[in-house]
Amino acid sequence: MTRVTADVTFLRGYNQALVMAVGRTNRTFERATVVEATGLTPQAVSKVIARLTADGLIRPAGVRRPGIGKPAVVYELVPDSRYAIGAHVARRTLRLVLVDLAGAVHHSAVSPLPRDFTPEQLLDALSAGIDTMAGIGDLRSRLTGLGIGMIGPLDHANGLVRDAHGLRHWHDVPLREIAEKHLGLPVHLDKDVTAGITAEAWRHGATFGDAALIMVESGIGGGFWLGGAAHRGAHTNAGEFGHTVVDLTGPRCVCGRHGCLEIVHHRATEAGDTAHAARVLAVGVVNLLQTLDLAHVVLAGADLLRHPQTYLAAVTEAVGADARRADWLSTTVALSSLGADVIAAGAAMQVLDQHYGIPELAHPLIVGS
Amino acid sequence: MTRVTADVTFLRGYNQALVMAVGRTNRTFERATVVEATGLTPQAVSKVIARLTADGLIRPAGVRRPGIGKPAVVYELVPDSRYAIGAHVARRTLRLVLVDLAGAVHHSAVSPLPRDFTPEQLLDALSAGIDTMAGIGDLRSRLTGLGIGMIGPLDHANGLVRDAHGLRHWHDVPLREIAEKHLGLPVHLDKDVTAGITAEAWRHGATFGDAALIMVESGIGGGFWLGGAAHRGAHTNAGEFGHTVVDLTGPRCVCGRHGCLEIVHHRATEAGDTAHAARVLAVGVVNLLQTLDLAHVVLAGADLLRHPQTYLAAVTEAVGADARRADWLSTTVALSSLGADVIAAGAAMQVLDQHYGIPELAHPLIVGS
DNA sequence: AAAAATTTAGCAACAGCGTTGCGTAATAGG
């Protein structure tokens, strides 16, 4: 994952990850493709390709005849060489997906969770679900780990659920630790929306710019992808986008403030005016664009996906009206291509990303004098 | 600055920058300090220190007797070994500051700019101001470059002023290029608020977490420091925080939307109700915290600094009221320690950061298939 | 059919990084 010291083994991992990124983004590739994309010398790429091939992560897939000269060897990622399981833990349901190294979702399953479920009950449900999925093609040995996307607040760095909203038995539960022990798998814990935006970013490859995932589903949340990485904030609490005030004189929200986006949106929905609700959400989205200048907005969440076109139209219109001021201010608006799987799939991809993604150098905490 | 290929020379620059970060954050340091902070071996640190000493960036500063054993050599940064000049270009004024390698502001000077000044007029003013400052101690040879913090919109990557707000002669001006030619110095161009938050981050060192600089000065803007780097957004247009809607039924703003933070705040100020204006700003700040989960909020800008305590109190109170929900949600609120110099000083520090800061590995743009 | 041109692939030697092993210098305490 993150490391501080920069030694030659970092170079190895970094450049290896670059090649994997090429493989994930392109169906096939060859040595020259990687050379152009990375700026490495052909010889260096050869060495990396040899290592990856030996590990079974990529494989030759024919040759390309360039017209004249020796044909180039074409490579491809081996999607089924590694898998990860992603879990989306919601208040009443557990969704599990199986994702391969290429980011494709192979299986998806939803099971109910007991009302006010305990950590133990969740672990049992996870355990059963994983056994079923991992048994499908005997891919236990190729399983990289389990990613959990969950409602917060939680502490991503320490794998701790601080206080899951609306669940009584979840105060300071060291979920990552106990899940790793219980399941015998590496576990990665993150906020649902953060996992979701990771899914979008991973599928789009390294060209994916700053982006937000807007989730409307028992509350309104936002997941952010900024500067090539997920943005979690200082306490893993970024994304409480639904609790930003858009109407100073609006109704009081559960959070105590007045006129939060969430309560205003909720009132419109209750009144049956989906179009108005969508326009309210769109105002919030444009607020985000003004603040963060995003390249992509992705819409998701069960409540939103009940009226996908209404929301898509309202947000697209609002974004367009605002960007009209300048032609260079382009922002794409789209519905999540993964639908309801987006959180679980993203959680799985976070696990794969830890192993095969581009490593970050964590700046050390410089000691004060 | 940013580079793609990760070869051994990257390691050299990276670890060297880590040592510089230690030197900038601590008044003095020794080999063991760096070892602890970076995880490098003592031998590796010795090599880096030898290089930096040869370059004159650090120097020995006595010894520390550990009681028993050979005394440790104490080092310190040589602040006057390198300088950078920072410029804050506003609508009517040009502020120039001289900043040394340690981040200290040595000289600060404000000069008026002609109404609706042209690029040529700005260049002349810059040229004159730089000559004066660089002549002070004959530090031309130690001058790293010029940083310009300016109102947007602009294109940071290409050093282009797209359309400076309220200035007629500034459409698609390649300011970085023409300034480099005219001044014979490396030039770095960035949005004012982004430069400002860089100043705060640089002075606080690597432990500075996610943060925002709130500027109230002929408009309301926000500069963001996220994940250890300045956040500029997809089109260098992040920070238009004043144009986020906080009152759906509010007055129409110049931007075309209704109830923007800026217009609501402006109305309160016009009415002479500074306390109310401060509370409106505070609502916007809490909106940012909900969205981004920041560790620090820094307040600045001429209009705000006319009533510093009023704003500081209002924002602190609002942030505290919101964070009351959870003890782990801590956010510091402070006035900028650099006062009116914050933008210019930050622009200068961006130049120093390009040379002596921790380098980022720019992920290559993976070619589509 | 043979030779030339072209493109790809990889072996071998190399430079530069941090690491490891170990010897040396400088101090305090016995």
Next chain:
DNA sequence: CCTATTACGCAACGCTGTTGCTAAATTTTT
């Protein structure tokens, strides 16, 4: 004066990507 302790750095090493060059595979030309 000797020893324990701490700091420092030379030398050899392993690993990275790079450079120089040879070999292989194919099309085009003779």
